[in-house]
Amino acid sequence: MTGILAYGAYVPRLRLQRSVVAAAHAWFNPALKGLGKGERAMANWDEDVITMAVEASRDCLTGLDRAVIESVSLASTSAPNADRQNAGIVKEALNLADTTGSFDLSGGQRAGTSSLIQALAAGPRQVTLCVASERRKSKAGSEAELNNGDAAAALLVGSGDVVARFMGSHSVSVDFVDHFRAANKEFDYTWESRWIRDEGYAKIISGAVKQALDKFQLNPAEIDHLIVPITLRGVADGIAKKVGIRPEAVCGTLAGTVGEAGAAHASLMLVAALEVAKPGERILVTGFGQGCDIIILEVTEAIAKLPPRKATSGWLARRQPETNYLKYLSFNGLLDMDKGMRGEADFKQPLTALYRNRKTVLGLVGGRCTKTGTVQFPKTDISVNPNDPTIGTQEDYPLADRAARILTYTADNLTYSPDPPAYYGMIEFEEGGRMMAEFTDADPESVEVGRNVDLVFRIKSVDDLRGFTKYFWKAVPVKQL
Amino acid sequence: MAKGIKDKVAILGMGCARFGERWDADADNLMVEAYQEALTDAGIETSQIDAAWLAVAFDAVNVGPSGIPLATALRLNGVGVTKVENYCASGTDAFRGAVYAVASGAADIALALGCEKLKDTGYGGLPVRSRGTMFDMVGVVGSAPGSFAQLAAAYRAQHGVSKEDLKHAMAHVSVKSHANGVKNPRAHLRKAIDIETVINAPMIAEPLGLFDCCGVSDGAACAIVTTPEIARSLGKSDIVSVKAVQMSTSNGWELQGSGWNGSYFHTTRIAAAHAYQEAGITNPREQLSLMEVHDCFSITELVTMEDLGVSKEGEGWRDVLDGFFDADGTIPCQIDGGLKCFGHPIGASGLRMIYENYLQLLGRAGDRQRKDPPVFALSHNLGGMPNQNVSAISIVGMLGA
Numbered sequence: 070m071t072g073i074l075a076y077g078a079y080v081p082r083l084r085l086q087r088s089v090v091a092a093a094h095a096w097f098n099p100a101l102k103g104l105g106k107g108e109r110a111m112a113n114w115d116e117d118v119i120t121m122a123v124e125a126s127r128d129c130l131t132g133l134d135r136a137v138i139e140s141v142s143l144a145s146t147s148a149p150n151a152d153r154q155n156a157g158i159v160k161e162a163l164n165l166a167d168t169t170g171s172f173d174l175s176g177g178q179r180a181g182t183s184s185l186i187q188a189l190a191a192g193p194r195q196v197t198l199c200v201a202s203e204r205r206k207s208k209a210g211s212e213a214e215l216n217n218g219d220a221a222a223a224l225l226v227g228s229g230d231v232v233a234r235f236m237g238s239h240s241v242s243v244d245f246v247d248h249f250r251a252a253n254k255e256f257d258y259t260w261e262s263r264w265i266r267d268e269g270y271a272k273i274i275s276g277a278v279k280q281a282l283d284k285f286q287l288n289p290a291e292i293d294h295l296i297v298p299i300t301l302r303g304v305a306d307g308i309a310k311k312v313g314i315r316p317e318a319v320c321g322t323l324a325g326t327v328g329e330a331g332a333a334h335a336s337l338m339l340v341a342a343l344e345v346a347k348p349g350e351r352i353l354v355t356g357f358g359q360g361c362d363i364i365i366l367e368v369t370e371a372i373a374k375l376p377p378r379k380a381t382s383g384w385l386a387r388r389q390p391e392t393n394y395l396k397y398l399s400f401n402g403l404l405d406m407d408k409g410m411r412g413e414a415d416f417k418q419p420l421t422a423l424y425r426n427r428k429t430v431l432g433l434v435g436g437r438c439t440k441t442g443t444v445q446f447p448k449t450d451i452s453v454n455p456n457d458p459t460i461g462t463q464e465d466y467p468l469a470d471r472a473a474r475i476l477t478y479t480a481d482n483l484t485y486s487p488d489p490p491a492y493y494g495m496i497e498f499e500e501g502g503r504m505m506a507e508f509t510d511a512d513p514e515s516v517e518v519g520r521n522v523d524l525v526f527r528i529k530s531v532d533d534l535r536g537f538t539k540y541f542w543k544a545v546p547v548k549q550l
Numbered sequence: 551m552a553k554g555i556k557d558k559v560a561i562l563g564m565g566c567a568r569f570g571e572r573w574d575a576d577a578d579n580l581m582v583e584a585y586q587e588a589l590t591d592a593g594i595e596t597s598q599i600d601a602a603w604l605a606v607a608f609d610a611v612n613v614g615p616s617g618i619p620l621a622t623a624l625r626l627n628g629v630g631v632t633k634v635e636n637y638c639a640s641g642t643d644a645f646r647g648a649v650y651a652v653a654s655g656a657a658d659i660a661l662a663l664g665c666e667k668l669k670d671t672g673y674g675g676l677p678v679r680s681r682g683t684m685f686d687m688v689g690v691v692g693s694a695p696g697s698f699a700q701l702a703a704a705y706r707a708q709h710g711v712s713k714e715d716l717k718h719a720m721a722h723v724s725v726k727s728h729a730n731g732v733k734n735p736r737a738h739l740r741k742a743i744d745i746e747t748v749i750n751a752p753m754i755a756e757p758l759g760l761f762d763c764c765g766v767s768d769g770a771a772c773a774i775v776t777t778p779e780i781a782r783s784l785g786k787s788d789i790v791s792v793k794a795v796q797m798s799t800s801n802g803w804e805l806q807g808s809g810w811n812g813s814y815f816h817t818t819r820i821a822a823a824h825a826y827q828e829a830g831i832t833n834p835r836e837q838l839s840l841m842e843v844h845d846c847f848s849i850t851e852l853v854t855m856e857d858l859g860v861s862k863e864g865e866g867w868r869d870v871l872d873g874f875f876d877a878d879g880t881i882p883c884q885i886d887g888g889l890k891c892f893g894h895p896i897g898a899s900g901l902r903m904i905y906e907n908y909l910q911l912l913g914r915a916g917d918r919q920r921k922d923p924p925v926f927a928l929s930h931n932l933g934g935m936p937n938q939n940v941s942a943i944s945i946v947g948m949l950g951a
Contacts, residue, residue: 414678416691422683430687445806447688453806477704477812477936480756481696483675490756493690494700495805495812495937503808505690505937518707529687541688 071192072231072366075375077129078340079121079202079221080327080384082510083391084108087215093394094210104215107325111391112204112219114400114487115509115527118148119155119540121221122202123162123526127470128384129198129223132376135163137196137227140170142188144180144201144332146250148173149538158540159200161431162526164467180332181222182356185364188226189235196227203331208256209403216300218328222336222381232375233343233352233366239281242360245269262301270297270304270357275311277361278353282312285365289313292365293350294342298334299357300324314353326385332358341381348372389510399487411485416530418537428465433524433542435502436463444501469524469542472499478508478516496522496544506544515546522546554828555653557949559792560781562659562774563592566905569769569893570738577606577613577667578623580770584898585624585663588772592659593784596624599774600657602631603647605640605664607896607933608677612667620663634897637933638844639797640664641771641900642942646795648775658780664902665770666895675766676896695755695763697935698847702757704812705853709864717757719867720848721748723875724761727845727884730877731891733918738767738893748848762848767893771901773908778949789949790911793926794828796821797942805937815932817941818857822930825943826859831926834859839924840910841875841883842903844932845890851883854930858943877918885910885918900942903929907946925951 091105112121122143130138141163143156150158156171174180181201188197202221207213247269248259274297282289292314297305300322309319320342323334330337335356342352346368356362379387391397398404428434429447436448440462443454448466452459478494485491492508494516508516509527522544529541565587567580575583589596604620606613613619617631636643641664648660671677676694680686706716725745731737743761751759781789798817804810822834831837838860845851855866860881861874869875875883886892886906889899907927909915926947933940 410673411678411693414691416680416686418687419683423687426684426687443807447684447806449802449806453802455801455803455807477700479692479696479699479703479758480753481692481699482752483693483754484691484696485678490753491692491696493692493696494703497808501808503806504688505805507690518703530691539687 070231070234071189071228072235073224073233073343074196074227074229074231075129075133075225076340076343076380077125077127077131077223077378078337078381078384079125079128080110080381081112081116081121081219082387082389083111083113084388085111085391085397089392089394090215098210101210101212101215104212108390109215109328110218110220111397112400113509115543116204116219117528117538118145118202118204119158120527121204121219122159122200122223125202125221125223126159126163126198126200128378128380129225130163131378133225135165138165138169138198139195140197141165142172142174142184142197142199144174144184145203146175146177146180146332147203147205148175158431161427162540164428164432164434178332178358179356179360179362181336182354182362182364185224185226185336186238186240186362189238189364192226192235193228196225199224199226201333201336203333205331206255206401209398213257213259216329218330220327220330220337221333222340224336224339230371231369232372233368236365236367237285238365239277239284239363240360241273241277243273244359245273266301266304270299271307271311273361274355274357275308277363278308278312278355281363281365287365290315291351292318292353294318294320294346294352296320296335296338296342296352296354298322298329298338298355300329337381343368343372344380344382346372408485415534417532417535418539430541432467433469435466435468437466438462439464444498446502446504466502468498468502473497473522473524473544474499475516475518475520475522475546476503477518480513480516492516506542508546509543510545515548520546551824551827554794555649556793556828556830557778557791558653559649559775560778560786560949561790561792561908561946562594562776562781562784562786563588563590564773564905564908565591566736566771566902567769568736569767569895571669572768573669575768577665578619580667580768581620581623581663581665584770584772588774592774594659594774597627598659599626599629599661600659601629601648601651602626602661602663603634603644604631605634605644605662605897605900607635607637607640607666608668608671608679613665636940638846638896638899639931639933639940639942640897641902642795642929642931642944643797643900645773645901645904645944646797646942648773649792649795652775652777659774659776661772661774662901663770663772664898664900666897667768668766668895669768693755695758695847698850699755699758700812701853701936702849705849708811708813711867713757716867717749718745719852719870720762721745722870723845723848723851724748724890726876727888727890730885730918731887734887734892737887737891738765739887739891758847758849764846764889765891765893767895769893769895769898769902771898771905773901773904788912790908790946791949793945793947794825795944796825796828797940799940800934800938802938812936814853815857815936815939815941817939818854818930818932821941821943822858825945829926829945831945838881838926838928839922840885840907840920840927841881842886842888842906842929843883844930845884845888846894846932850932858928858930882920885920900929900931903931904944904946911946911948
């Protein structure tokens, strides 16, 4: 049986309050006030499509053997690299075997659903981790700034003990240009919203849904969860009505909490649906963008056996309201702030060294001495054990998923950080090993010696001169309740 | 352990430039300023110097690479010059080179000079620089105060000291150094401050405020060393000799191993044990007369007292508050103002500390002269960060003491 084996999501902790954005622009565009309700997920300065994809993947792979993964796909229209495979970095961060295939999908908002269809079609032959992640850049003062959100979702597709069986897919391709972004441009250019709603969503999505239901001889009443990843109010309900799907089957669009996460949004909503769906229920997923993708799934009994994970609801519950609009602008490169002299320091990446140490740097793989059991980071030729510095006895020892706690810390106002103060300190892994770590998603209440931390994959720094992004792992202090 | 070098090497002369924001001087000028004083003090000619060591930590703007800048500035006469870079322990390491050269008989007269021209970097605080390929990929590019501030969090956790008590003890360290700096005409900062000023100052790296951090200064310091016999033959009667020079360099255990709790300097404990053995000191709290320790930050000085075995573990903060290390206390520490107020031109600092101890031993420290004649005077340098560092200790005293 082919279908979805596991699911996971990631939503950044910061939630930009739309009211402060609308208020900031009221002098220029008072009409934005109408979009000023709720909040949108906002990536931290050290998050991008790749880091969010990694976290969604880790969530998806909770309790699963990563060795089964044969391929990783990353769907996005906002990936940081135009010519350095983004999915390949996700693969390294997940510490997957080098024999794993990897590919990026882009080109429009349907990238997420199209990659899922490809994987589902290949399902009997291959286990694919389908990740979709989006951090869309929008012009200050635009509607997109309020409507968009940053998030990622991951779905493990293959055959076997699936939690949702693949019933079929249907695709429609039409060059309907509701918005576009040329290859060398930063921002989308958008056409009139009423035209998009009536000629685009209503006609193209509804038509595709009808065709798909006919194709698989399904009665609209047999659909229990309808996923329309369009956050514009009323669109999903209108489509359900038009095709005869029950109103209660329409899934919430996460408009008020996440915003629209572009090519990742359908997957994010699918994860939310899988969190609540019961065995036997059917999910119809739509993906819109120069046409429409339809995926129909049926939830199985196996869904109850999946180990607990954060998924969409878990990440949504972990939130930090952000009321500083200038911080949002700065984190998104829309405000040319003075970094100070410390921000100018040039740390060019020797690519040879990154390649040699990719497991250490991207995978957070340390070493464990097979003779003494000493765990250390990074792995070295000679063990750090002072009583037994054996040579060449270390085996790979992945650290990213191990429990750790804070041993020392500071909050540094002097060093350059896009989000001062910079929290960092030494962390110690419960089962051995330690490292100096930058802390992220940290605040004064969460940082103290002895507190637990989770390790997360984040941007270490961006070399603005050459456009190279450096990634490494950081510690997130776990708030004590 | 090896026999050591106790009393095998004499300090023939020392010099120290005025520390501070030396907008008037290049590194060369500072080197010559310190050298001239040392040369006059030693009573020799440049041509009598057999070998030299130059300590400079930052290259970006400074003297540049190699030993050539020292040979050029001082017009050394064709001798070998080694450039030493060991973070803030560079000065003491240069001294070690010169002292070892003399002790081995390879040189009759050797020179160690440390210099740093920090105020041409444009930074407030130390400049940011690469620490090597691997570090740049996985290490934390924080600031120096941020590195050392972590001692405080770990110290509190380890010894159950409250944030308030520790902050007060740290503040006392800084107030003491400022009070001492007032009496030192070559010090960078010469203004007394009170406890409230320290405690209420802007936060640099929690819990270190502005006054918990040492000055960033330009400066140079110089030592000329020889054997006691040659010193005598050159007419010296009061001879300050080297009782011990010891160093310990982190091998990664603190950062990569397990067992270190982050609240102390593993290397300082090792270097101190070796230095005391070399100097014949069995009870440092009873036998040391003076200390110049690496007070780059107030918390560093505090924990160093424990690492040097002068304070009991977990009780250094109480000794500090009791005034044990004040200028009129049992063992004055930073009687010249320390890194905090004399200043911290990285490469020069180790030699500046030895310079102060040398002056105090000879009774030449002016207004700040310790009343009882000192016997053993210790200086201590820390290079790097608490979790990865170089610790260097020198002990000097009168020959035969």
